[in-house]
Amino acid sequence: LCQPMATVTEEDRELLKVRWPKLTDALIDEYREIFSVFDIDGDGALNGDDLQTRLNRMGFHQTPLQIHQIIEKVDEDNKGVIGFVEFVTVMQLQLRDEATELKRAFGVFDKAGKVQIITNSIMYD
DSSP, X not given: OOOOOOOOOHHHHHHHHHHSTTOOHHHHHHHHHHHHHHOTTOSSOBOHHHHHHHHHHTTOOOOHHHHHHHHHHHOXXXXXXXXXXXXXXXXXXXXXXXXXXXXXXXXXXXXXXXXXXOGGGSOOO
């Protein structure tokens, strides 16, 4: 049976908005929904098994060491699990890393630094 989705506390919502000022209420709620899917046993925390099971089902095969490193990177209270606020941190860091990669890739074509790509700078095979 599906667990009812827990709501985001106002305290967590405010903390997240301080840490990530561009985070909207809608995105926080979406993260909560995703977190609930990952939280297999419904205890409000993601352990290594929760993460590995869901990531594997999504096609992201992580080793136990990689799962441990993910948890260790954001586990603020050193409980060995990821709570909701820590989960949002993982998601936001992932988005930031992807944005950095896009900017770097864009920079390859933006030779003049004008934040535009001239189509003749792209070679087609």
